Amino acid sequence: GDSVTQTEGQVALSEEDFLTIHCNYSASGYPALFWYVQYPGEGPQFLFRASRDKEKGSSRGFEATYDKGTTSFHLRKASVQESDSAVYYCALGMSNYNVLYFGSGTKLTVEP
């Protein structure tokens, strides 16, 4: 079935470090890809999405590029801040995007 794999369960960085969280997907068709962020005690929040090959999504300094060739949608940020500490989820949606399938999440901790 359709699925998303996030290889890093936890990432620890210092402020101003460069961030990469890896996301690879497996889908029978042409999915839309999403990143969500979840802060402690809250529900996940939409960060951005991309719907076609080579499309870049971005928000709040985070970005990811849809790569159909490598089936990837890696999250990157050039300079992280302590306030970026959260859990990040990659997700894919098929058909009319009526259902989203989420990865296992990556907990980012940024030390001041």
Add this chain to the structure above:
Amino acid sequence: EAAVTQSPRNKVAVTGGKVTLSCNQTNNHNNMYWYRQDTGHGLRLIHYSYGAGSTEKGDIPDGYKASRPSQENFSLILELATPSQTSVYFCASGDRFSGNTLYFGEGSRLIVV
């Protein structure tokens, strides 16, 4: 502002008891979803709905029922709760008009003892 509210926010239930988690959305979205969140598994889809009167099974529906009596309300029902259902449950709403951006509630923490 999109709003999805869940109740109760915290619940302790006994094994074999019945639990109902409720969700209300004021977004006028057609679709609503129930996910559970567990460490190492992320968010897994339990049930979802395309509109009032409809429910669909997600990836892990066993032990759960759902009910969508109106556009605004979507309930998750555990008829016979088990300790393995201890988790945090999230309700969400969305539809194609929002690009299926899902709006999540703040979660319901359930402990089954």
